[in-house]
Amino acid sequence: MSLTTPPLSLYVHVPWCVRKCPYCDFNSHEGRGELPLARYVDALIADLDHDLPLVWGRTVQTVFFGGGTPSLMPADLVDRFLQQASSRLRFAPGCEITLEANPGTAEFGHLAGYRAAGVNRLSFGIQSFDDGCLARLGRIHDAAQAIDAVRQAQDTGFDNLNLDLMYALPGQDLAMALRDIEQAISLAPAHISHYQLTLEPNTVFASRPPKALPDDDLAWDMQEHCQARLAHAAYSHYETSAYARDGRYCAHNLNYWRFGDYLGIGAGAHGKVSLGAQQTLLRRWKHKHPTRYLDTAGTAAALGGDEMIEPARRPFEFMLNALRLHEGYAWSMFEARTGLPRSAVAVPVSQAIARGWLIDDGMRVMPTESGRRFTNDVLELFLDTPVLADIGG
16 A cells, blocks of 8 residues: 545644633643734744645645634734745635634734635634633633624624534533523534533643533533534534534544644644655644744754654554544545555454444444444554554555
8 A cells, every 4th residue: 555645734823822721731822911923923934934845736725723812913914924825835726714713802803804814714712601611711701702703703704613612611500501502503603613621631720620510421411412402403513523514514624534634833833744755654843832933943943853653553543533523434545544454454443343333334434423422442442453563664
């Protein structure tokens, strides 16, 4: 088998936020004083130039500004970056360009500027429409600001909006979780992300857990009832935490789940690129701290590291992504994007089928409802199996 070149995305990390949320384990830093945003855009362009040899001649299908809080960046700087990037890389017609926004930093003028710059999808980090929950999460916005930000975006002409919501929040009951879903549905976004609050290592919540967290049974009830309500409102549940109307799936995230390629630029950004000539997969990441990144961007000193994904690890990394999707994966995609034959995972796939977690129709492997509920158990089958240990280069 040989690796073939998958679609390419571009991820751009903006590391600053107004206030670090106690549950957040992303590379985000509270901004103090005036942020060096113009200098940061210069650094992003230098970073992109440094990585360009990895992807010469390829077309970018999606761009995603993540953070941190990318909506802290003025629209003229977003415009400048996109102009420079599209002069270096071919952007596909209709390229999906997403910018994450905090409702507390969304202003009508900025939103119109983002749209004029080429941003065609906004993702609002709302988390909840309950002011008490928002306060306990350390968010800088309230429910009224969240609703207003969504409506402003729609008035500006954005018709492709995602709303991020969390459940199993401190002090939240089932009725409150459903009210959040009802409010989100009433705003009619194209896409809703709905995921459970988890206490990640190296966060404030991990060291000082909040009080009144829902137990596992209540969290499961919230998930089931909210899923049912979203389905009733015609939101298709296509990925573990993602729901969309009218096929408006997030193309950028789909490329991740399908084990596509992506350049990662910015402080702490990660990327994964298929190098066809060498038949290798490269992971590359950048230094996390904004100051160090600013001082070294565009040079090898900005790299946090490079790592080749060895053949024995590729099945697990592929499944870690692909099994999040309800559609699962085609065998042809597994072979093309890992460079391995399906026999490399015959044993763990057979074990998962026997346990009722996967279905294989000969062309495609899909998780069952039970498999989606016990994803971690499914993935464990692809770790350290005798078959994987015997895979050659």
